[in-house]
Amino acid sequence: MISESRVGKTDMTSEGKNVGLTVSLQDAAVQLENRMIWDNANINVEQGEFIAVVGPNGSGKSTLLRVLLGLQHLSKGHVQVLGETPHRGNQAIGYVPQRRSFDSDVPIRGRDLVMFGLEGLLWGFALSRPSQRRRQHLVEETLISVEAVAYANRPVGKLSGGEQQRLVLAQALIGKPRLLLLDEPLANLDLRNQIAIPQLVAKLARANCTTVLLVTHDINPLLPVVNRVIYIAKGNIVIGKPEEVITTETLSRLYDAPVEVVRDSNGRLFVVGLEQEVAHPHED
Amino acid sequence: MAISYLVTGFSWNLLSDILAQFQYAFMQHAYAAGAIVAIVAGVVGYFVVLRSLSFAGHALSHVGFAGATGAVALGVNPIYGLLVFTVSGAMGMGVLGKRIYGRDVAIGIVLAWTLGLGVLFLSLYSGYATEAYALLFGEILGISQTDLIATLIAGVVTLIAMAIMYRPLLFASIDSDVAEARGVPVRLLSILFMVVLAISVSEAVQVVGVLLIFALLVTPPAIAERLTARPARAIALSVTLALLFTWVGLFISFYLPYPVSFFITTLAFGTYLGVRLWIFVRPRFANVSPQSV
Numbered sequence: 001m002i003s004e005s006r007v008g009k010t011d012m013t014s015e016g017k018n019v020g021l022t023v024s025l026q027d028a029a030v031q032l033e034n035r036m037i038w039d040n041a042n043i044n045v046e047q048g049e050f051i052a053v054v055g056p057n058g059s060g061k062s063t064l065l066r067v068l069l070g071l072q073h074l075s076k077g078h079v080q081v082l083g084e085t086p087h088r089g090n091q092a093i094g095y096v097p098q099r100r101s102f103d104s105d106v107p108i109r110g111r112d113l114v115m116f117g118l119e120g121l122l123w124g125f126a127l128s129r130p131s132q133r134r135r136q137h138l139v140e141e142t143l144i145s146v147e148a149v150a151y152a153n154r155p156v157g158k159l160s161g162g163e164q165q166r167l168v169l170a171q172a173l174i175g176k177p178r179l180l181l182l183d184e185p186l187a188n189l190d191l192r193n194q195i196a197i198p199q200l201v202a203k204l205a206r207a208n209c210t211t212v213l214l215v216t217h218d219i220n221p222l223l224p225v226v227n228r229v230i231y232i233a234k235g236n237i238v239i240g241k242p243e244e245v246i247t248t249e250t251l252s253r254l255y256d257a258p259v260e261v262v263r264d265s266n267g268r269l270f271v272v273g274l275e276q277e278v279a280h281p282h283e284d
Numbered sequence: 285m286a287i288s289y290l291v292t293g294f295s296w297n298l299l300s301d302i303l304a305q306f307q308y309a310f311m312q313h314a315y316a317a318g319a320i321v322a323i324v325a326g327v328v329g330y331f332v333v334l335r336s337l338s339f340a341g342h343a344l345s346h347v348g349f350a351g352a353t354g355a356v357a358l359g360v361n362p363i364y365g366l367l368v369f370t371v372s373g374a375m376g377m378g379v380l381g382k383r384i385y386g387r388d389v390a391i392g393i394v395l396a397w398t399l400g401l402g403v404l405f406l407s408l409y410s411g412y413a414t415e416a417y418a419l420l421f422g423e424i425l426g427i428s429q430t431d432l433i434a435t436l437i438a439g440v441v442t443l444i445a446m447a448i449m450y451r452p453l454l455f456a457s458i459d460s461d462v463a464e465a466r467g468v469p470v471r472l473l474s475i476l477f478m479v480v481l482a483i484s485v486s487e488a489v490q491v492v493g494v495l496l497i498f499a500l501l502v503t504p505p506a507i508a509e510r511l512t513a514r515p516a517r518a519i520a521l522s523v524t525l526a527l528l529f530t531w532v533g534l535f536i537s538f539y540l541p542y543p544v545s546f547f548i549t550t551l552a553f554g555t556y557l558g559v560r561l562w563i564f565v566r567p568r569f570a571n572v573s574p575q576s577v
Binding site: 097121124 | 334447448449450455462466467510512514
């Protein structure tokens with residue numbers, strides 16, 4: 001993989017903004033219909049980091065992604081993504097939204113879905129054959145990298161959840177984004193893929209020095225690959241290494257209630273004592 | 285229509301049969317207009333099925349009926365009334381965007397009212413019921429040179445619009461959330477596509493009429509989407525089928541004293557049935573998994 005000049009450099013622009021930071025939130029808050037989602041967010045994410053975004057349903061994990069995508073404004077504070085104010089259609093961001101799977105009769109092949117990542121924004125017809133061929137080559141390469149070649153010609157709707165997830169991941173990655181936002185990519189996956197997909201994402205992100213923010217409700221499959229964790233609960237938001245954040249002290253402070261983090265013999269983490277507080281009626 | 289079958293008999297020599305039919309200007313116009321409408325319907329219809337807009341398309345044709353009869357009552361060419369009403373209706377639906385899904389009841393209510401409006405306009409125009417009949421069931425054999433040119437212009441405009449929108453529209457139709465986040469103007473595309481659909485519906489009304497619009501706009505792409513998962517191939521197949529239904533329907537109607545619309549819709553329905561049956565039995569014969577490519 002050719003490493004480009006944009007990757008991993010930390011330098012200062014004339015405005016004094018640190019462009020080495022992929023994501024920077026300062027005293028940020030989001031309010032939706034007079035409800036405070038989260039407040040006092042101070043988060044700096046560096047290029048190439050793999051971050052898990054964890055928290056109970058409705059805590060505002062997806063909202064954080066929407067802020068970075070320029071789809072949701074802050075009610076206070078500042079946010080910068082890749083050295084600029086977030087805006088819709090930032091081609092340096094790859095995004096996989098939270099989803100139910102594709103309808104079983106979606107009449108499109110896996111490779112067409114991946115091709116959207118390159119051609120979905122192009123108006124008119126491909127008049128130049130070489131550029132068309134170059135794009136097809138890139139699709140092939142990306143399909144190989146996510147190990148999806150075997151079923152790339154089958155209709156998307158007929159594929160399993162894990163297979164679909166690899167294809168949408170390929171679509172998000174094909175434009176060589178500097179920031180990858182994945183919203184609950186592990187939901188509805190079997191156990192094998194819950195382990196395999198994070199490892200695949202980590203491998204590909206490392207190869208391109210892509211920053212990853214991955215929203216999940218279960219941190220355990222991600223523990224082997226993440227650098228840091230953003231934990232959102234009860235309007236509070238913290239970032240830190242998993243062993244710093246997912247502790248009885250930090251989470252009790254975050255939830256403003258006594259909770260306990262226990263570790264089983266395999267090193268898996270469980271947060272207990274939350275049943276009443278976290279039983280939120282709606283998805284976020 | 286009724287005189288046509290008296291003129292020449294069917295001879296089993298297809299070439300001479302076609303040449304015989306082409307001696308008549310009305311048949312030339314019918315084949316040409318039918319081709320334009322079929323090509324446009326095949327392309328636009330692919331996205332109608334993909335975006336689950338078939339009921340909206342159907343409703344648009346009824347809105348168009350009110351427009352056309354209104355124009356007739358005013359003594360204007362019905363195509364203008366059709367265009368004005370369908371395009372405004374389409375823009376209304378397009379503004380709804382994603383919220384159009386699950387609005388079948390609201391659409392149906394508007395649809396019923398516009399049909400009522402159409403009936404009122406028809407009664408104001410103290411002419412013949414043939415005008416209503418032509419609008420409801422199509423009158424491909426009565427297309428004038430002027431109508432043909434209007435159809436051609438509208439057809440070229442819609443095809444150019446589709447060629448420009450093709451890839452972002454496909455993206456937005458399959459996965460609108462991601463498309464929007466990536467910067468595809470999803471809402472604008474939704475409105476533009478509805479306008480294109482309105483123009484196509486207005487054209488197709490001439491051939492198959494308001495009530496039979498599905499035969500060209502929905503059946504061919506529905507068949508194509510069952511047979512292939514490649515978008516470009518599906519569109520090509522959908523166009524081919526629409527063209528085939530129209531032309532074969534026309535060809536047969538030259539010899540049989542029944543309406544063209546009947547033949548077109550019957551061919552469409554028969555093919556759809558056949559394909560579904562084939563998809564159902566194929567895996568049992570070939571012993572392979574049902575994997576269309």
